Amino acid sequence: MGELVVLVAKVQSGESNLSYVWREGNVTLSYEAYLSKSDWSVGEHNITLSVTQNSTHQTAWDCTLVTIEDRLLVEDKILQERAGWQSLIRTGKFVLNQKSATVEYRAFNCGGDLIYAAFLDDGYLFDEEMLFGSEFCMAGCQVELSHDGSYYKKYCDGNVVAQGKLSTPLDATIYRKIPIKAPSAGMDNNTTHILYATQEGELYALKMDEYNSSLIANLTDNYLVNGLAYHDRLYYYSYTIPKTSYEMERMDLNGSTVTPLHATPFPDGLDIYEDTIYCVTHDVSGEVTLFDLNGSYLGVLESGIDDIVGIAHTRYFLYILSEDGDIYQTLPHTGVSKLIFNNDNLFEKGNNSYGLEAITILNDFIYISYINDSSIYKIDLNITQYE
Secondary structure, eight states: OOEEEEEEEEOOOOOOEEEEEEETTTTTEEESEEEEEOOOOOEEEEEEEEEEETTTTEEOOOOOEEEOOOOHHHHHHEEESSTTOOEEEEEEOOOOOOOOTTTTEEEEEEEEEEEEEESSSEEEEEEEEEEEETTOOOOSSSEEETTTSEEEOOOOTTTTEEEEOBBBTOOOOOEEEEEOOEEEEEEEEOEEEEEETTTTTEEEEEEEETTTTEEEEOOSSSSEEEEEETTTTTTEEEEEETTTTEEEEEEETSSEEEEEEESSSSEEEEEEETTTTEEEETTTTTTTEEEEOOOOEEEEEOOOOOOOOEEEEOOOOEEEETTEEEEEOOOOTTTTEEEEEOOHHHHHHHHTTOOEEEEEEEEEEEEEEEOOOOOEEOOOOGGGGGG
């Protein structure tokens, strides 16, 4: 696939009157003392070299294995068709004849993993394993991808249903839709699981390698949990009692001890950083309210960000999610913020009777949720590039 490979024969006898033959199977590749070849096919090639001493007609043989990998096999690429179906394909290193979770395909609201099926003259053929989609998505289809990743076709029941040119977008970002038990407005993680609270006050742990949710506790009596934070084996959460009050509480892992904390006007998201509770309030532009772990008021952090709906942190920074789909990196002690991610897709979905609600960060990847959507969305925006 355009990969130049040069093999050179070295003979220690010092004899100059020699004949060389390079072969692959029954095909002769060269009669020179070296083999230079660039039109290899992808895969393994067993090359045999025979060297004959012309004066005595004595012949010696040697074999070597040449392995050729197409660049598409080893590079991590995001390929997008901007017209028509707006299909998006992510390729990572995949192994021929094996299932690979690093090759993904989606178009509109349909998508899943691609499983390698065959090597073609013009490209690769994959079987599509549908992981999410609406009732209009067709299961059991195949995707053909050119060797250089510049073109694709999708087949369903033998018919081409989508095709087009692919390119690498500058703002490439992959969204992974992960099903959960019920819509969530409060979310955090305990370093191994994503924790999310539902509108009925149930707390679940999502196992990331299997995407299975397990019920941990009931935080409230059927009240919507607005914010959730996990710290030092304790759950901190805020919720609203309609037309009555706003509450913030702390619960131990066994659910046996619940401690009331200071309440704030409509707490919309919680996070704990360096033993300080950071509480964001949707209807107070730019303000992050600070409390100690017992709920005592510490002050306000002015971020300058409008319509904050969620907050998370890493070792050095806070990450703030706004209602319009922007994600900011914020210094936790000064409030100085910079925009690191902007995507209209988040905002458009939020305007479609959903509403952005929560954010958390696990293993350097960002996860968000919407108020009326029983899914969590993984954004493959590796935040280590901003740390």
